[in-house]
Amino acid sequence: MSAEDTEFNEQYFDLMAGGMAVMNVVLFALVGQFALESLTYGAIAGLFAGFGTYLFIPWFLRFQTVTEATEEDLGLSELARRVDRSSQLGVLGIGLELGSIVMLLVAFSLEEADLVLGTGVAVAVALVIYLVGIVLLDG
Helix, strand or coil: CCHHHHHHHHHHHHHHHHHHHHHHHHHHHHHHHHCCCCHHHHHHHHHHHHHHHHHHHHHHHHHHHHHHHCCCCCCHHHHHHHCCCCHHHHHHHHHHHHHHHHHHHHHHHCCCCCHHHHHHHHHHHHHHHHHHHHHHHHC
8 A cells, every 4th residue: 555545544534533523423412402401411422422433433444454454363452553543542532432322321311411420421431441442452
């Protein structure tokens, strides 16, 4: 793969992630407004999801590219090392996405959305996913 193709892929991955991030913010805000009757809660959950998507999707696409280009059977940690972008950012991204989903689940389980509790749970889930993912990818 030439340097120009790699640069094009990098820009394409980042552009795709940006579009997906904006879509997540809008969709979560709409869920917050119509299902929870709290636009603020939905928007904050959407920001978690959008930022997580922006971090995770480019890393995951690069990881897939490295996996397809490698002909030998390598472990997960070795493949992650071959990705140009930091694996830590990718794992943090998926943690933020999952945290935002749990944030919505918390709001649906309560009578009304509690922003402090939901945000705390989302951050806790993101950190747990991040720590577990880093241990798995470095192992």
